[in-house]
Amino acid sequence: MREPQIDYAAVFRALPGMVALLTPDLNYVDANDDFQRLAGRTREQLLGRYIFDVFPENPNEPAAAGMRETEASMRRAAATGERDTMALIRYDIEDPTRPGHWQEHYWSPVNAPVLGPDGQVALIVHRVEEVTELIRAFGRPGGDSRARVLESELYTRARELQEVNERLRKAHARDREVALALQAAMLPPPGPTGPHVTAVRYRPAVGALNVCGDWYDLVDLPGESLAVAVGDVVGHGLAAACVMGQLRSALSAACRVAEGPAQALDALGLYARSVEGAESTTAATAFIGWGDHSITYSCAGHPPPALLRPDGTVIFLDRATDPPLGARPEHIPRAQARTPFTEGATLVLYTDGLIERRTEDIDTGLARLADALTRHRRLDPEALADALLATLLPSNGNTDDTALVVIPL
Template identity: 35%
Template sequence: MSESGGPDVTQELRLPWDDDPEDLYEHAPCGYLTTLPDGTIVRVNETFLTWTGYARTDLIGHKRFRDLLTPGDQIFHETHYAPLLTMQGEVHEIALDVVRADRSRVPTLVNAVLESGPNGTPRIIRTMIFNATERRRYERELLGSRRAAESSEQRVRVLQQIVADLAAAPTEAEVAEAVIRAPEPAFQAASSSIFLVDPERDELVAVSSTDPTTGNWDDMPRSSTRAVAEVARRGDLHVIATVAEAEEHFPDLAESMRRSERKTVVLLPLTTGPAEEHGAVAVLGVLAFSFREERVLTDGELRVIRLLGQQAGQALDRARLYDEGRRREDRSSFLARTTRALDEQHRLLQRARRLVERVVPEIADWALVRLQVGPAGLVEYHGGPAPDPELLDARVAEAVETCAPVYAGDGDGLDCTVLPLTVRGRVIGTLALRMAPDRRGAGADRLFLVDLADRAALALENARLYEQERAIARTLQRSLLAADVPGADSRFALETHYQAAAQDLEVGGDWYDAFLITANKLAVVVGDVVGRGIDAATTMGQLRSAIRALATAENGPARLLEGLDRFCERVESARMATVVYAEIDLLSGELAYATAGHLPLLLHEPAGPPQYLMQARSAPLGSRAGDRRRVEDRIRLTGGSRLLLYTDGLIERRGRGLDRGFEILAREFSRLRDAPLKGLTAGLADILVGRDHGDDVCMLCLSLGTEERLERSIGADPVQISRLRADMRGWMAGHGIDPDCLNAVLLASSEAVANAIEHGYRDDPFGMVDVSATISADAVEVRVSDHGAWRGPGADLARGRGLQLIYESMDEVSFDQGEGTTVTMRRHRGAR
């Protein structure tokens, strides 16, 4: 007792129920081991033996502490535990797994102290071992919860990113691409495939797959018994955990799982708000993803998967609205562009071609236009390959008969739509096309195609009417032009040309005329009436008649224009018309001319450059302003001179001065100085105007005296020989060839041409024979050429029909056979 009477705490308290210290050691709540420095166990308590199932005799003196550890922990003991204990003298809470006698494991925490002798030499190691089974279980549960939380957080992040990607994806294709990328980072899926519902075709369309081995992911009807179609109909999430489960319910899916070595498959419907008719969700597609091992999905994962399906469905619904709006905008823009493009062409064939060029490849990869009007059997192909002709003909016939479109896939296996081109209830043709690959919007496309056909039909019908009216206008125009110009004459030759404006349906006011005032005086005139249409054509005819009435041997050009001014006082529509009028004395070669507001005549004599006759100019007919006097000028022409009368359409161009037009015309007229007169005016028009022009062109070219060189091309028809003979007769007579020489040349030339037709073009009625003739001071030379292949008995030139006549008529005869046959004949002037 202490001095205060209380218990003495400095003395050890001993309670009557205290255990023996040895018993406390043996039955302590932890295991005790005492080992030598090399780890040999020398003492062990009962608690450790109970945990491990060993007998005391199994351990003491027979086992080292490291022998009781797992292989991995033995290595750890060797590399970390023992060195640390030696350096520090103690270790605390080292986690080691002890192997029981039955080979099971006990997770433990080990504390150890190394005791040394007086000289510092290690003597024994005292080890305290705590059973960590419950702690390890708690740690595992804690770690599992942490991992689940981290996995859930990762899935949420992935889902947030997917939602962001879906919000940024405007089109259905981009939404599908974002959805198919989701399962791999969110759920560690091995592969994904996505199907979209096409309500118009009532089928599921396989859009994309990340696994090329899933070969059965293809389009299917929504009524199919396959797993994807079943999920689309029900709108429920399906998890097929094993191949055996798939074999029981979906054999097609089991086969795919075996082929791709997948163990678990998830089929997720992509849904949006409730469907109006069923009060349930509307399924817009199905996302299928799989795992390489059998996978049991947690409730949290299933919730995230369903949320993904809802988010993806809403994004798809929005994207489809966007796609539909953009599709309608694109189709409207296409129709507007196509209508403008067709309006740029005025001819039926051109519009048909332009229609096909617009359709392919923008909306179709193949197209064909057939017209029931205009050129029969018009067919325009673009793209390829073309459909089966028989099936296509049958479908075209059906569209024409029913006057209704026949769409692709309507029962006959032909992937081609045929649209009747209908105007006012009459089918004028058909448009057949194969739409470019597009899996959606078939109903909208049908409305678009009907609109396209209506516009195309109207454009083609307008082109047909345009051509019809244009042909009528051209016929009327040519009927109003002079058709009775003087024919062949040894003293002069005439060549005329009229070319109407390319896009104008109305007749114009340009005209020409040529007539003999007397036997030895020729009048030529070219004029242009203001305006277009029937009034201008009527005025043109009246002016031409007036000129013929006023042209007399006594009047002359100036007095004739004065008479036309008086005519304009009675015919108001003739006022301001322009005229260039000339009279040629065929005996003296004198030219008298006058110009009323018209472009000047262009004269090219045999020697020297061409020149414009700028004198004798006055105002247009009926002009009330300026000097009203009419003047004329006279000039003597030499034989071989050429005189060109023309209208402003030949040289006037926007953006180019008139002087430049005069310069070009003079240059080209000079370049063609030695060309045959026949075709000269048409050649000038081709060079200076072309075919696409906006104004009428009218020309008259007069050659004074006969041609220096005669050149003619005739068809392989014996009827043409008489016409050639008459032409040659007048030409040689104009050059003063004596009758004997003239008749001999005509006979030989006729026989040579007949031989060329008979033997060179026996089987070719479209062959051409070229004849050229020149006259020199002492001889006439004629060359007859063909491009045929001489065959049969007449192929031997020595026996050719009429060959003897040629030799007897001509002084020199030679033959050249290359690409065809050329006969050159020469006859000296004068009697033999």
């Protein structure tokens, strides 16, 4: 069946309700017929102009905050790539035929980003419902005074909700900033480890919620060995960062005294039972023996490490996988496996943000990782880490934390 030929420009013009398109700098690109009609501006009066030059704030209403809040909402949408819904606002419009005369208006706006091919915000869709008459209709036919009281009451409640929402937004932003700073302070810096140089990366989630639960760690062991670990705490924000710090420190200490990675995860699991919020944490630990060219590993509910061989083939170290920390009602010793490696191989440990997508089976993500490793196998560790993030993370930003460790063997 042939696809219908749709004139999307005509569809845009005919859309019911006020819709305008703006650049991330908030200049008008287009406006549909309803927007032009209800705003009292022609298309020519809008295109290419800065929104607040066209619609300045009413100087006779100093308490009104329509312009300030509309600008903040649009800039959030442009900065985060996420839709921003506003509460009811009062935003008066100057009568274009009578300069200095302002018409009282109430609006319910939504600002939605449109991403370009590079994943960056290219346009802002500004959709507005004009609710002036709806607000004024409250209280009729009980008289104009009654209508004005109800109008004022509804507007006041809407402003209070907007102020509460803004306080919550700022509190959440502060929580995120503190959590990220705490996590950065607790994660070890990248740099030389033993005879090799590792590459490490941490990418917080773009969506501001699922942040600060992931970690990585590198521990030099006696006898030309290295312990490497990655983990993922269930939860987000400052609480997850605190739990992450406790578990990372505990596993780092356990790796220094344990006979192998399974025993280290055993100790971590017992410790996690006493840490609130540590339940169902996942972790993967590997002990690399440079002398005998071996990797001994154990996973607690975590995606398996990937071993990239010099010939470009990839195997996943999945022969020692057990449930996450605290998932069993009773403690049972964890599994452990060992595999040899040849010089020139690369070991990659990561958290699920690198491979998992809500609409996909995890095997699809693992296959995508294996393919990316094979294609970029000739890159040095730093370049390989960057290539994996660029290839595997969504172009519009990752929705979950991602930690990544690349170790040349």
